[in-house]
Amino acid sequence: MFPGAIEVVPATYLDQLGTIFARFAPKDSGNISYGLQTATDRYFVKTAGDATDAYVNFPDRVALLRNAIELAESVPHPVLPALHAVIESPSGPLLVYEWRDGELFGDSTSRERFHALPTAEILAAVNALYDLHAALDAAGWVECDFYNSSMLYDFPAHRLTVFDLDLYHRGPTRNTMGRMFGSSSYMAPEQHVLGAPIDTRTTAYVMARAGQLLLPDPPQPVADVLIEATTTRFPSYQAFYAAWLTASSTIDASRPNRST
Template identity: 70%
Template sequence: MFPGEIDVPPATYLDHLGTIFALFDTQDSGNISYGVQTATARYFVKTAGDPAAPNLFLDFDARVTLLRTAAELARSGTHPAMPALHAVIESPAGPVLVYEWRDGDLLHEPAARERFKALPTAEILAVLDALYELHAALDAAGWVEGDFYDGAMMYDFDARRLTVMDLDTYRRGPHRNTMGRMFGSTRFMAPEQLALGAPIDTRTTAYVMARAALVLLPEPPPALHAVLLEATTTRFPSYEAFYDAWLTASSTIAV
């Protein structure tokens, strides 16, 4: 259905593909995304935005690089919490990523976050289990967390479905912090994401995932709380070790 390449701007192509019913053009990165309705389906389409736009947080080449990373990550595996990537279309404005459309509320929005935190503990734990299972798969494929926070999580309260998105800044394999204060929310960030030259690796993923639970789960059961505290203090040696400890603790509780 989707071509491999187009010779017109993404918005022009999308206008011909179907109806643009949503526009997301206020992203800090400079990316521009769309919701598109065709005769048969809805899609979420992400682009690098205007190549000539001035004064953006990331320049055009950097935005293109991150989109290609997002495509590589999506193609490295599938998971119910991650929208399917249907196509990557090359355009004069860089790659155009066509994902399935997902309904839901961004948990970065205060009202949605508070509504989520008021859910029964069992429902929140089911969401965290899905988040952690996804990251176990990403970790096994060699991906290390980057700029993850509640703005990367969307929850459909009716369908009880988690969607994780915007993983463009994840990287394969361990690397060093070359920025000092890296991209991200300090509510979620590991100490090494604030220290120039510090190693960023699977331990970082474990820390950030533990912080997600501490932010979103008001009263963790004691066995799980102990795992989260270890992940954010003495630290687990790997994401796998954190995930194993989480699963072991989960098997001992009833909610």
Template identity: 65%
Template sequence: MFPGEIDVQPSTYLDHLGTIFARFGAATQDSGNISYGVQTAGHRYFVKTAGDPAATAPYLDFAGRVGLLRNAALLARDVVHPTMPSLHAVIESPGGPLLVYDWRDGEHLGTNRDDPTSPHQRFRALPADEILVAFDALYDLHARLDAAGWVAGDFYDGSLLYDFANHRLTVMDLDSYHHGPYRNHMGRMFGSTRFMAPEEFALGAPIDTRTTAYVMARTALIYLTEPTEAQHAVLQEATTTRYPTYSAFHEAWQTASSTTTINRST
């Protein structure tokens, strides 16, 4: 259905592809990317582009945004998981690549965090069992990413959508994940301070599987308001003395959560 290349700008092509029912640009994000929700005769798609080639976002120029989109396409082709929208196509254009994903319904957990009616606060207020199901899915995704060699980067709750009606978590915008361990070349790296590991602030520090474990543990500490004693111990170890690998953290979390399930059922 999708061509490998087009000779017009992304928005022009999408106008012909179907009806654009949503647009996400400078008003909703500072990345410089422009994304669209597109309705065709039989499907809805989320299409992400590098935005205006002449525009320089606060953090990345056009070439940098194109590079991250290509990285996101590599990740989506490398790891397939129910929490991630399927990538249908990468279309080359004069305005850079268009990444065509499935559309996912859901509310953005990273907005208006202090508003008690926000998706952020409503998710935190869900029953612990429902939050744990979502985190099991998030952690399983990262187990697959970790096994494939991907290291978390610039992950925060802005990467999460939650469909409250269908109890479904969607993970998106993993453009800054890195294939393989590497060194911090920036000092203070991109990301939200509340989620970032210490090495993401230290120039030259190794960024690796331990970083992924820290970031995932921080996410649970932010959203899971009443972890069990066993779960809290796992999360604290991941963010203090540290697990040596993501898989060690994930195994410890599964053991703690399995104990929780048994206790709640007895």
């Protein structure tokens, strides 16, 4: 259905292919993405955006999209939207993902609605997030930019989706920025320190913070793991994940959420 390359600008091509029903242009990235309805399905199409937008220079935006392609191809996972096609254009690659319904956690109303869900459903979403990062960690990927707006939740389908992991790094790296991209609510201490190592320990810390923010009233066994991960720290993501699995297997997830 999708060609390997096109000679027109992305929006012009998408207009020919179907109906653009949504346009996303976050000011902090320079990327422009589209919701596309074709005769048979819906897709999310991500592009490098306008070459004149200088927030992140255009060649770097293209490089990050190619990094996203590598990540999607190396770690297929139910939590990640499937990458259906990559279309080359004069404006860089178009990444054609499956469309996922859901409410963005960047919206406080959506987060509050999620926090009011039964404990079992919240734990299932956190488990899915952690399973994804276990697969990413096993493939060598290190977290470098994860925050509320990396997640959306489909309440009717009880399904978490994670996306926009373009800045994840294949292998350990160093902090070359000082304060790195991301939300301070999630970031590990080393993501504020120029020259600090960014590695599997970083992923463990950030995911533990995600767990603390997603679980408004964590059962004690998992609360203890999350606290350890954000204080004394685990030596690796896999060590954190093993401790989480052990702790979560001991709790009664059928209990009501006390925050409701």
